[in-house]
Amino acid sequence: MLCQLVAIMLMAGSQASAADWTRAQELARAGRNAEAIQLFNQILAGNPADVDARIGLASVLTRTGEWRKALAILQETEPVAGPNGDLFAAHARAYRRSGDDRLALEYFEQAKALSPADPDVVHGFESVARTYGHWIAFDGFGQTSTSGSVGSGSVLFNVRVAPRLHLDAAARKQDGPGYSDLVAGGGL
Numbered sequence: 001m002l003c004q005l006v007a008i009m010l011m012a013g014s015q016a017s018a019a020d021w022t023r024a025q026e027l028a029r030a031g032r033n034a035e036a037i038q039l040f041n042q043i044l045a046g047n048p049a050d051v052d053a054r055i056g057l058a059s060v061l062t063r064t065g066e067w068r069k070a071l072a073i074l075q076e077t078e079p080v081a082g083p084n085g086d087l088f089a090a091h092a093r094a095y096r097r098s099g100d101d102r103l104a105l106e107y108f109e110q111a112k113a114l115s116p117a118d119p120d121v122v123h124g125f126e127s128v129a130r131t132y133g134h135w136i137a138f139d140g141f142g143q144t145s146t147s148g149s150v151g152s153g154s155v156l157f158n159v160r161v162a163p164r165l166h167l168d169a170a171a172r173k174q175d176g177p178g179y180s181d182l183v184a185g186g187g188l
Contacts, residue, residue, distance in 0.1 A: 017043060021053060028060045036060045051081045059090050067097040085115035092124060101132035134159050148177030161188070 020043050027036035040057035043050055054077045058070040074091045081087045092107035108125035115121050129135070140153035152174035159167045169186035 017047065017050070021050075021056065024053070024056055028056065028063075033060050033064050037064075049080070051077055051084070051087070055081075055084075055086050055090050058094065062090070062094045062097050065097070067094045070094040071098070083110075083114055085111045085118065085121065088114065089118070089121050089124065092128070096124070096128060101128055104128045105132050130158075132160060150174075150176040 020039055024036050024039040024043065027033075027039060037057065037060050040053050040060065043053040044057065047053070054073050058073040058077075061067070061070040061073070070090070071094045074087065074094060078087060078091070088107045088111035092104045092111060095101075095107060096104035105125070105128045108121065108128055111118075111121045112125045134157075136155070136157040138153070138155050140151070142151040143149070152172065154170065154172040156170045157168070161167050165188060167186065167188055169184070171182070171184040173183075174181045
C-alpha cells in the first residue's frame with residue numbers, strides 16, 4: 001500500500017513538472033519572459049538536475065540580454081547533459097549574443113550534427129557561418145538562340161581575415177553576340 005502511494009505521488013510530481021515545463025515554454029514563446037524565468041526557477045528549485053529546465057531558463061535569459069547568466073548555466077549543464085542538440089543550440093545562441101561568433105559557430109556545428117532537420121538550428125548555423133565563416137558562391141547562365149549564344153557567370157567569395165575583418169571579392173563575365181563584359185571588384 002505504501003509503495004503504491006509513493007508511486008502515485010512520484011507520478012503526480014513528474015506530471016506537474018512536465019505541465020510546468022510546457023507552461024514555461026509557452027510563456028517564453030509568447031514573450032512573457034519574466035513569468036517564464038520565474039516558472040523555470042520554480043521547476044529547478046524542485047529538481048536542480050532538470051537539464052531541460054536549465055536549457056529553457058538559459059534560452060530565456062539569452063533573449064533578455066542576460067547571456068552571461070545563460071552561459072554560466074549552460075557551462076554547468078554541459079558535462080551532465082551529454083550530446084544534446086538543444087543544449088548546443090542554446091549555447092550557440094548565447095555565444096552569438098555575446099559577440100563571440102567563433103564559439104557560436106562551433107556550438108551550432110555540434111547542434112546541427114545532432115539535429116540536422118531542426119530549422120532553427122540550421123538557420124542559426126547559416127547565419128553565423130555567413131557572418132564568421134568563409135564562403136564561395138558561383139552562378140551561371142547560358143542561352144542559345146537563332147541570334148547567337150549568350151552566357152554569363154559570376155563568382156563571389158568571402159574570407160574572414162580577423163574577427164571583424166572580411167575580404168570580399170566578386171567577378172562577373174558576360175558574353176553575347178558582338179559584346180563581352182567583365183566586372184570585378186573587392187573590398188575589406
